[in-house]
Amino acid sequence: MRIWLVVGLALAAGAAQAHDFWIQPQAFAVEAGGATAITLQVGDGAERQRSSIPRRRIVRFEALTPDGTVRDLAGALTLGASGGDTAARFEAPGAHVLVLATDADGRSRLPAEKFNAYLVEEGLIPALEARKRAGRSEREGSERYRRAAKAIVQVDDGEGAAMRPAGLPLEIVPLAWPRTEAGRLPVRVLFEGKALAGALVKLTELTELTELAGGAGPQASRRTDAAGEAVFAAPSAGAWRLSVVWTKPLGPDADADFETTFATLSFGVSAPWPGACGRRTAGARRPGGRRP
Template sequence: MKKYTLLFCLLTFFSFLSFSHEFWLQPLKFLLKINEHTTVDVFVGENYTGEKVDASKFTISKLTHYSKEGEKDIRGQIATKDSVKIPVTFSSEGNHLLAFNNTNKFIQLDAKKFNEYLRSEGLDNIIKLRKEKGLENKKGREFYQRCVKTLFQVGETKDETFSKNTGMRLEIIPTMNPYLIKSGDLLTFKVLFDNEVFSNALVLAWWVKHGKTSMKKLRSNSKGEVSFPITKDGRWMISTVKMIPYTASAEADYQSFWGSYTFGYY
């Protein structure tokens, strides 16, 4: 009996972890030459390490390339069906930004696990709402989707593409070009939800260097801004989550949006 109880607990725990994973775009290289080929994978995981996503479980609603020349829908460039591998080659110097959004997926957790998840992601608004409505002991039924971006540097030219608002519901936007700062400088990020300031968001800055991950977390201010010191080495991800009540149908009680912005110096 103890063996089966332990197995059930482990399965429940890992099911919870599999949902609470970060989600990001990960290029093989961020710093490129003109017409140099590379690929971008879509990853899900913990601690800014993970595995390629199973693309059969959702539909890509947005995969757009932004540059100083404009924007282009590149969903047709995806190389595989089971995992999202995006081949890219940029023919002009400057900054190039990819933005990805997928359709909703569904998750249901028992009350204890759902409340733990809300606390771990800093979703104070939903914790407060559940307390006010006496729902702390009710299971959590949730739709969730991803709003993620990655930034390349091609050649030496820098431009304003880094700050592009791509129109996704959750946006993370640097206020300075990550490839123009000096190592150790503070880099400020603005967080928007539905194109409005997202204040008091729990924002995480992940840094991977030589296979080791470090992470810092801060709350965004009244302007939706948060600043982190950036070392120009390895790869970085800035991430946050927004959750709102879901009232469009009886299928779920909440809707969440997971955002990330990646860049790197290799």
């Protein structure tokens, strides 16, 4: 009975609202001194589009350089402009990390079945169990939410800032970058600065650097272990996005049931990693609807 309940919820997830949001450089690799246009994207497959998030909700937009310098990019945002939401120039060799954080003023409210389905789809089983303990499984669910996104832009060679935490409320940190462990991409998920166990991390391929594979779901998903770590097969050449969602219950006087953080890490691989496997695993379509 329990198995069929989970299956039914997963099938119903198509009506929930959990689209990924990510930073999309036009190029994930540039020469020293080179620049690239950058857009903020939201959606999946054919539903991908430029994000319409308002400027007032963005509380942090920076570039972390290989030597540890932090460059504030918020003043250069041109949201909705035809040439992109901003552009950035990268001088020093190594990996630079673009970092964006929003406030938690996003709001979502769903009927019970759709909200429960969304929790299953994103692997948020503790939240599902919390609703059950509180006797709220048959009631609508509400959350306030925020975004935490990173993108790696590679300038020539070197790790740079790629493997350093950025201090986001929820983030995915590569443990090997680049090619330091043949055939593997190990990552750690941090929530409020601590290793997060039991989080569902998804790996999705991006095509032509600017668009998601039409209609495709994640190529792979892994749940983090007690150390907050998950290991993927090293992706082949191309552009990729890792994503994770986590939520925590709020008190009875709060304006929502949960506070949720959606986090992504987008990056490019310029050549196949040693031992990389080209096979793709089938992925279910992500929930429908979209959040800015």
